[in-house]
Amino acid sequence: MSFWYNVDTGQVETDENRSRGEQVLGPYATEEEARHALVHARENTEKWDADDRAWRERGSTTWDDEEIDD
Known part of the structure; x- marks a missing residue:
């Protein structure tokens, strides 16, 4: 079974009531x-924003796939 977080209601939902x-x-x-979906989303956004800043500071014009972390 999968679980989902509804940002409108703040409730966890299942596949059955999603x-x-x-x-x-x-x-x-x-x-x-x-x-904890919102915490994870915030952490991901902060990481991606930091990655974008670093990329711009390097003056990069293309992505280097070797530097991308999963």
Whole structure:
């Protein structure tokens, strides 16, 4: 079973009661992971913003796939 986080309601949803639309984040393997979806999204955004700043500071014009972390 997958879990989803609904950003409109702040509730964790399952496959059975999941809202359909852009207001859900997921899927997550556990209810706990879904409950912390906004924390993970914020961390990812901060990392990507830092990566973008570093890329601009280097004056790069193309991405180097070797530097991309999964």
